[in-house]
Amino acid sequence: MSQRFRTSRRALAAAAATAALTLTLAACGSDSGSDSGMSGMDHSATPSTSASVSASASASAPGDDMASMPGMEPVSAGNGLAAAKDGYKMASSAATVPAGKAIAYRFAITGPDGKPVTGFAVDQTKRMHFYAIRSDLTGFQHLHPTMAQDGTWTVPLAALQPGTWRLYASFTPDSGAGKGKGFVLSRTVKVSGMAMAAPLPKASGTATVDGYTVSVKGDPMAGMAHQLTATVTKDGKPVTDLQPYLDTYAHLTAFHQGDLAFAHLHPETEVDGDHGGPTLGFHAEFAQSGNWRMFLQFQTGGKLHTASLTLHVG
Incomplete structure (x- = not known):
């Protein structure tokens, strides 16, 4: 990726x-x-x-x-x-x-x-x-x-x-x-059917999924290139056994609250076997300010995990 x-x-x-x-x-x-x-x-x-x-x-x-x-x-x-x-x-x-x-x-x-x-x-x-x-x-x-x-x-x-x-x-x-x-x-x-809208979770740099904790750091600004860093831990310990998924250690996609504008964030971490992590870098460019819902996908032990969190872009 x-x-x-x-x-x-x-x-x-x-x-x-x-x-x-x-x-x-x-x-x-x-x-x-x-x-x-x-x-x-x-x-x-x-x-x-x-x-x-x-x-x-x-x-x-x-x-x-x-x-x-x-x-x-x-x-x-x-x-x-x-x-x-x-x-x-x-x-x-x-x-x-x-x-x-x-x-x-x-x-x-x-x-x-x-x-x-x-x-x-x-x-x-x-x-x-x-x-x-x-x-x-x-x-x-x-x-x-x-x-x-x-x-x-x-x-x-x-x-x-x-x-x-x-x-x-x-x-x-x-x-x-x-x-x-x-x-x-x-x-x-x-x-079809009656839609029951769910409120967007507040902006947070941390999400948990399947026992893993994903922390994302960075202060992106609309219309400017920034770097985001994601760190994966489990039980408080760094995860170092991430497996390649789509030629990378993590796939990151984001959608803008309101109009659902799409953003695909490109990873900067090179893949080298089944021992990725705990830190992953991404090249991020968001066209609009506001809240973006992010979905970070990574794989361990042959299982795909998807962590979701809300990121605010200035």
């Missing part, structure tokens, strides 16, 4: 693939998934298995055109508040999904020519990173979809709690107009 978004894109799919993709996306309303005990507050990145569910579909989801609304323009290429940028678009017909069930959410990335993109560069060992978060900054999921030959991506989302969710696709085309550039696009979906 020390590398920045790398970029390249392979050849675009033929017109026949476009037609096939259109039919596939139109059928997204009947995804397959299975019942899951995960709640909207679960921060695990491990999805549930699939089973049968039903999701209603429409041409677009609320909030997909935020970039065209006054005051809602993305402040940077990677804040993720638009479904389309520089000719690339995150396309899906699913606007609503049922609550309490795992679903197979399907989408595609179309290029400037309107055809589905099928060539993506590998970034942090994956060609696509996918994130889901509810409007109150709960229910974080970080997943890695699989792509069909026609450019349709399928991601196994764990059960979602009622409310509005924003779904992000982070990718880098490996050829064409977008070569050399990383994109973060997003769409919103409505999850």
